[in-house]
Amino acid sequence: MERPSAKAPTVEGKMYHIMLGPGEIPPYVLLPGDPGRIDDIVATWDEWRELAFHREYRSVKGRYKGVEIGAVSTGIGGPSTAIAVEELARIGVHTFIRVGTTGAIQPDIELGTVIIGYAAVRYDGASGEYAPPEYPAAATPEVVLALVEAAERLGVPYRVGVVASTATFHLGQSRPGFRGYEWSRSRERLADLQRMGVLSFEMEAATIFTLASLYGLRAGCVCAAIANRVTDEFKPGVGVREAILVANEAVRILAEADREKGRKPASITTLYNAVRKLYG
Numbered sequence: 001m002e003r004p005s006a007k008a009p010t011v012e013g014k015m016y017h018i019m020l021g022p023g024e025i026p027p028y029v030l031l032p033g034d035p036g037r038i039d040d041i042v043a044t045w046d047e048w049r050e051l052a053f054h055r056e057y058r059s060v061k062g063r064y065k066g067v068e069i070g071a072v073s074t075g076i077g078g079p080s081t082a083i084a085v086e087e088l089a090r091i092g093v094h095t096f097i098r099v100g101t102t103g104a105i106q107p108d109i110e111l112g113t114v115i116i117g118y119a120a121v122r123y124d125g126a127s128g129e130y131a132p133p134e135y136p137a138a139a140t141p142e143v144v145l146a147l148v149e150a151a152e153r154l155g156v157p158y159r160v161g162v163v164a165s166t167a168t169f170h171l172g173q174s175r176p177g178f179r180g181y182e183w184s185r186s187r188e189r190l191a192d193l194q195r196m197g198v199l200s201f202e203m204e205a206a207t208i209f210t211l212a213s214l215y216g217l218r219a220g221c222v223c224a225a226i227a228n229r230v231t232d233e234f235k236p237g238v239g240v241r242e243a244i245l246v247a248n249e250a251v252r253i254l255a256e257a258d259r260e261k262g263r264k265p266a267s268i269t270t271l272y273n274a275v276r277k278l279y280g
């Protein structure tokens with residue numbers, strides 16, 4: 001019986017927050033922020049079962065087209081997401097794909113488009129405790145390409161680019177606070193990031209990319225644009241099912257490539273398309 005340790009808290013061999021132990025979840029895991037999205041995810045799998053639900057961490061595992069896959073909700077924001085990645089990494093997860101919603105900040109992004117992030121601006125409020133601001137929050141190339149290949153195969157409209165992860169939903173994303181409160185930095189951030197070509201706001205990608213990169217694990221994200229801050233449109237849920245299907249398919253592509261060792265997960269055409277999209 002292991003001695004309970006404050007330095008690495010576990011409870012009966014399970015990670016203290018997600019309450020899962022080694023080998024209890026497959027190494028390919030989808031990370032929605034919202035625990036409620038787990039229902040939408042398992043609805044697309046061939047079979048599934050509930051694993052645990054503690055705090056904001058609802059976990060399931062199942063099979064999608066023959067591939068073993070897991071999903072764990074992270075809750076909103078970097079801090080709770082960092083806990084999820086830390087504890088999942090310790091029980092054997094090596095591939096993390098965030099499946100979320102996002103607010104587009106470029107005028108030409110239609111609602112329902114899925115945003116595939118290849119890097120994230122680190123306003124997440126958690127990665128700064130892991131690495132200096134100069135360290136990049138970069139997704140893993142083969143995960144990005146697998147997501148692109150999946151979106152192409154499924155005919156889901158997508159964009160590939162940089163996303164910005166913020167620590168707050170309101171001021172952090174240039175929304176006025178209660179009674180219209182704002183300050184210089186909150187007011188300018190959206191316009192600044194727009195000018196830099198950032199595609200959208202969300203709140204977890206930078207944390208996931210930074211930690212996976214530091215730990216030599218793989219990460220990517222695919223988020224449904226449910227809002228556009230330029231046109232001021234908002235349609236909760238639009239594109240979420242498509243984002244989930246793209247993530248499932250990307251896991252299948254990666255798992256097959258992993259099994260066959262070294263096979264590129266993306267065809268040359270898709271590689272070309274992805275690069276062309278990245279650079280306009």
Ligand SMILES: O=P(O)(O)O[C@H]1O[C@H](CO)[C@@H](O)[C@H]1O
Nearest residue numbers: 032033034076100101202203
């Ligand atoms: O829909 P999820 O995955 O939660 O993602 C987005 O939604 C929340 C804000 O509404 C934040 O978590 C943001 O990242």
Ligand SMILES: O=c1cc[nH]c(=O)[nH]1
Nearest residue numbers: 101102103201202227
């Ligand atoms: O505008 C949005 C929409 C979803 N998630 C965010 O963080 N911002």
